Amino acid sequence: MEKPREWLREKSIAKKILSKSDVIFEVIDARIPFETRNSVVEKLAKERNKRLFIIMNKVDLVPESFAKKVKKEIEKEVPVILFSAHKSTGKREIENLIRKLSKENRLIKIGVLGYPNVGKSSVINKLKGKKVATTSPKPGMTRGEQLVKLAPNVFLIDTPGIITLEFQEDLALKGSWIPEKLEQPVEIAQKLIKKIQEKRPEAIKESYGVEPSQDPYETLKRIGERLNYRVSGGEVDIDRTAKKVLWDWIKGNIKAYWI
Numbered sequence: 308m309e310k311p312r313e314w315l316r317e318k319s320i321a322k323k324i325l326s327k328s329d330v331i332f333e334v335i336d337a338r339i340p341f342e343t344r345n346s347v348v349e350k351l352a353k354e355r356n357k358r359l360f361i362i363m364n365k366v367d368l369v370p371e372s373f374a375k376k377v378k379k380e381i382e383k384e385v386p387v388i389l390f391s392a393h394k395s396t397g398k399r400e401i402e403n404l405i406r407k408l409s410k411e412n413r414l415i416k417i418g419v420l421g422y423p424n425v426g427k428s429s430v431i432n433k434l435k436g437k438k439v440a441t442t443s444p445k446p447g448m449t450r451g452e453q454l455v456k457l458a459p460n461v462f463l464i465d466t467p468g469i470i471t472l473e474f475q476e477d478l479a480l481k482g483s484w485i486p487e488k489l490e491q492p493v494e495i496a497q498k499l500i501k502k503i504q505e506k507r508p509e510a511i512k513e514s515y516g517v518e519p520s521q522d523p524y525e526t527l528k529r530i531g532e533r534l535n536y537r538v539s540g541g542e543v544d545i546d547r548t549a550k551k552v553l554w555d556w557i558k559g560n561i562k563a564y565w566i
């Protein structure tokens with residue numbers, strides 16, 4: 308499959324942010340925490356001596372016990388902050404971290420990196436929303452990038468670094484690719500449904516009111532029937548149904564999660 312055209316540009320922005328930062332916040336999606344961790348970013352951070360924290364965002368979409376279990380597992384390697392940009396979970400923990408960093412007697416820049424749609428901008432906005440002084444551009448930063456002051460010597464780089472080091476299909480399953488831009492939305496929606504059926508089949512019933520079938524294509528068809536998505540001859544519009552399911556996944560409307 309062809310690599311996305313934006314790939315190189317975004318990769319270079321992510322690298323630039325990484326090299327400008329002293330501390331990295333890698334934002335991951337709590338529903339699919341391990342799939343939204345990026346080993347390349349983590350390796351680079353380590354090699355370049357950047358302090359890495361994982362912000363496990365969207366914890367409002369998963370049970371607390373699941374979030375805690377994942378945190379415990381990841382913390383064998385990297386510190387994790389359980390966060391919800393929608394519900395303010397974890398805000399205090401980040402504030403405590405900022406306070407701790409501010410005690411170091413030097414300028415500290417924090418960069419935010421993560422896959423598309425994990426909530427990088429929402430995390431940045433949440434942090435900006437707290438008592439922030441100015442968001443003035445600083446010398447040395449590329450135009451367009453701004454620094455947000457979180458403490459007298461601690462700044463957040465206001466531009467998130469997007470990780471798109473993978474193929475469309477993998478990104479789509481992470482909820483990181485616009486369904487309309489996919490070459491094979493039906494195939495990918497089937498893969499997603501298969502995964503959901505393996506991990507939390509009740510999510511299909513909860514979201515669409517249909518019983519999942521063993522065959523993901525059949526499940527997709529049942530969803531299309533329930534939504535009454537039809538092509539002109541009356542058949543189910545599978546393509547439209549597939550895109551709807553992928554959008555629901557992106558938007559957090561399907562309550563499935565897995566390790």
Ligand SMILES: Nc1nc2c(ncn2[C@@H]2O[C@H](COP(=O)(O)OP(=O)(O)OP(=O)(O)O)[C@@H](O)[C@H]2O)c(=O)[nH]1
Pocket residue numbers: 364365366367368390391392393394421422423424425426427428429430467469558559
């Ligand atoms: N339920 C829930 N949804 C969230 C949370 N944070 C972000 N979202 C949603 O996730 C989607 C993506 O959020 P963004 O902040 O735009 O994510 P991003 O990583 O900056 O996305 P890109 O700009 O595509 O790289 C939006 O629909 C948000 O409303 C959260 O804590 N909980």
